[in-house]
Amino acid sequence: MKRLSSARSVANEVQARVVGADDWRLEGLINRLPRRIRSTLRFLRKPSSRWLRIPAGLLLTFGGVLWFLPVAGLWMLPIGLTLLADDLQPLRSLRSRTLDWVEHHRPDWLAHGYPAAGQPDQAGKSDDEHLLKRAPPAKRPS
Numbered sequence: 001m002k003r004l005s006s007a008r009s010v011a012n013e014v015q016a017r018v019v020g021a022d023d024w025r026l027e028g029l030i031n032r033l034p035r036r037i038r039s040t041l042r043f044l045r046k047p048s049s050r051w052l053r054i055p056a057g058l059l060l061t062f063g064g065v066l067w068f069l070p071v072a073g074l075w076m077l078p079i080g081l082t083l084l085a086d087d088l089q090p091l092r093s094l095r096s097r098t099l100d101w102v103e104h105h106r107p108d109w110l111a112h113g114y115p116a117a118g119q120p121d122q123a124g125k126s127d128d129e130h131l132l133k134r135a136p137p138a139k140r141p142s
Helices: 002-030 035-044 047-065 076-085 089-105 127-131
Strands: none
Touching (some): 002 089, 035 076, 076 089
């Protein structure tokens, strides 16, 4: 029994290291996305959001498969597969290989010049700034 539990703990440690190695590369790509999508993805990638991440990943993947329709787009496919990869081992290894390729062939996509979560972007706005009270609309002259 001890051997089985120690084998599981070793497998979990290896899995955690692989996920941790992918995180900085994945965060670099997420930082390149528009602010609204970026904050939504960060919310969905939290471990507590698993109940929402799996259906969202399935819907985005399905929408990406239907990329030729005017409502859906091909951009949905990689985002959906990335969300599902947090919970499915075969997709996690595919994501790792894809991030290896991006790191080797497109290192500029992972440039460190992009803001981290909560930090201001190039326009000086942070991910959470949309939650702040917006200024009232300008009054029209009568």
